[in-house]
Amino acid sequence: MSALGVVGGIVQPLLIVAGSPLLVGLMRQVRAKLEGRAGPGVGQPWRDLRKLLRKEPLAPRGTSEVFRSAPLVLVATTLVVAVVVPFVTTASAVDPVADLFAVVALLALGTVALALAGLDTGTAFGGMGASREMTIIALVEPTLLVAIFALSVRVGSTNLAAIVSSTLHDPGRVISPVSLLAAVALIVVIVAETGRLPVDNPSTHLELTMVHEAMILEYAGPDLALVELASAMRLSVFLGLLANLFLPWGIATAVTPAALLIGAVAVVGKVAVLGVALASAEVFLAKLRLFRVPELLAGSFLLSLLAVAASFFLA
């Protein structure tokens, strides 16, 4: 555990927790502007969280501890990921956990907790959301792991710090076909994992189309605040991961205030750019039917498989 890792382990979660609602606000604002609306402002998600935290906690009848602890598990998994993944510094606070497989599996664990909570309510909505979410997760997982495989073969390790450092030292790899194919595959997967258009519409409450919102329909007050915060954090974490796997420049490699500041600004900037791009793209996209989503994921799976093939034949 190096000093750099410890500093990163403290700065990163603070940055992600504070910044992720702002990212969601920024994306909503961009969308509103592009659609010709005024928009509520970038700070609105934080104001919503403050309001929710002040509300009375509820316990819907017929739900159990599984329902009540799921938001906690969801935030905790995302928080661990925020600590260990190299966002601001190349070293990781808990290096043996900063494994790409472990990170992906941790994020899946959060989704599973939420799906169980949805089933636990015993309502049709909860079951529907859980069923759809697990279907998407089951299909996303292969693409995600094969894309990881493509990225880690050239480094010879699945350790995130190793992958990021290797890209830093050898910038030419970024424009290789392997990286490009894997990047496209990962973008599709991240859109699916974070429940954005065209896979899921985060602003819908129509029973025919809800996925994530159906699972969390019974949450209110502080519980809902946790779930909303965790969703925002997941989005930031995934976008930050995408940014630093392919474009890690700016990340701090030494413990100096200047380097840390540049690292923090760089990751905020990269995530903001990606978020704005995603929000702008969403304006032009309609939600896919649930049973068309597998075709999209199959396409991205093919790309990731091509990436692995390329990594062998071009090596």
Added chain:
Amino acid sequence: MTLAAVGLGVAVAVGALTGLAAVVVPVRGRSTVVGIGTAVTGVAGLVAGVAALGGQTFTLVLPGVLPLAGVRFTLDPLGGLFLAVTAGVAVAAGTYGISYARHGLDARPVQAVFPLFVVAMLLVPAADSVGTFLLCWELMALASLLLVLAEHRRRPEVASAGRWYAVMTHLGLIAILIGLLVLTAHATNDSFAALRNAAPHMPSGVRDVVFVLTLAGFASKAGIVPLHAWLPRAHPEAPSHVSALMSAAMVNLGVYGVARVGFDLLGGGPRWWWLLVLALGALSAVYGILQAVINTDLKRLLGYSTTENLGLVFLGVGAAGLFASSGQHVLAAVALAAALLHVVGHAAFKTLLFLAAGSVLHATGTRDLDALGGLRAGMPVTTGLFGLGALAASALPPGTAFVSEWLLLQALIHGLPASGAATAIVMPVTVAAVALTAGLAVATFVKAFGVGFLAKPRSTAAARAHESPVSMLAGMGLAGCACVAVALAPAVALPSIGHAAQAALGDGAPGVSGAVTLRLTGIVGSLSPVLLAGSLLAAALVVAALLRAVAVRRERRAARLWDCGAGPLSARMEYTATSFAEPLQRVFDNVVQPETDVDVTHHEESRYLVAAVAYRHRVPDRIERRLYQPILTAVAVWGQAGRRLATGSVHRYLGYGFYTLLGLLIVLAVTR
């Protein structure tokens, strides 16, 4: 006398005595005696297995027991690992059986065979000659068959399951028998040492035949596709503690067989052997979990999940063989260690899951997930333990299967740059298969746990469910502790597993080291399951503390669920296991090919009025239908044709005998 010898001796003696005692003791105390006896057998076996893993060894030759060849036993680390796993499962299953067997399973034959089944399974990995091995193997098969049939009077499906099992296990035995006899024919005697010496000098064609035949036999015992057809029938129909023994311990011996014959006796082989093993493993993993995710019968689902997990193990064994055949011994050791660790982890969580399923069956009388739900209120401990098992099975951190699948993926990743074009094509596809399996396993166990134990009860039986007796909870608790231990501290078991892998591969690469953090030696890779679980816990505590500081502090108020303003929700409005899996079933429609029949009965007066609608939905096992149905039909046709020869006339039968003898004499006269 080493500890290993004493342990195995005590295990066999106690097991045999327990079998005898079951016949003598009156029905009231019988299940207690048998349960405790089996658990003691297991403890003794565990001691022997651990001692053998630590390097102790012994050889026992009893020339007089079997005619011609005699009986030979020995223990090495590879056998010791499988012995320890089997014994561990027996401890949990025996403890569980004390109360579980009181409900209609305390007849003499069933109770007497149960400990003998355990003894036979303990002896298989200790056998040191072909004759001994086959004898123990067949004893194990027969004992398990009798146990599968325990409830045949109550449920007619049991008889059909028993027939499938009897036929397939014996076809498997024949394949192994022929394979090992061909091998023995080239050696001086039937001891494994002699086979080891003879194997390098055998023609490669004969080696191929031996490997393929034994692989077929062992794969059918392990429930590997396409020889799995018996497994999802026999495992659910057996009493649950027997299911646990079969699904967590007996199937492993198929893996043992492949490792023993492929690596140890034949000393490795050409690349295509291992590609075959790997392909079978990948196919089984994906197909097994696909069937499991769609199935709504809790025990059948677990049976298919066994096929999936053993598929992953075969995949690891195949990868290890592939690496060994191209000279990458470090990677081979890692892959085999991953496979063996998965055997250990799978034994722990599958025991727990089958025992918990048995408790559910005991409390509600049904295994149908569509009729369960809401069990967390009536049986909180069982619910918690099943949840632990489900987490362990779904390859999520901090679960049991996560560590072994991580190791397996590490081996596959590092295998890609190292060797030729065949590996370059195989490795990504294999990783994709492992990944798809992992994703579907998550969905499967969310379904099993979420639909079966959470939500509202879907039947009156589920609403009236009650917690199991103490000994059943203790049995499950033991298995649960094993799950937690393997999940958090695999490093404790890994050096021993490394010894077993070394014993199999026959070289000195340790593969994995480190107490808290697993570090792969020779290749880059490290993971710390303990730190992962610890940081998760710490993060949860931090979040909870912050929430207490920031959020308003008030008691939770009970509130109505959102029912669209239409009055209270009933259990009929819930998602069932079938509806939960429907999207996935639709996605994999081309693979699983479900059958749906809708019969509409009209009123007599008018075609426009509907009297009744019957809806039937079934997901048949497609491989079974495509592969087995034609064979069964052909056999039936052949049998029908044969009946024309057997009319019942004695004169005719005498005539057959006479002409056969005549024909034989003529053939002999012409050829001599």
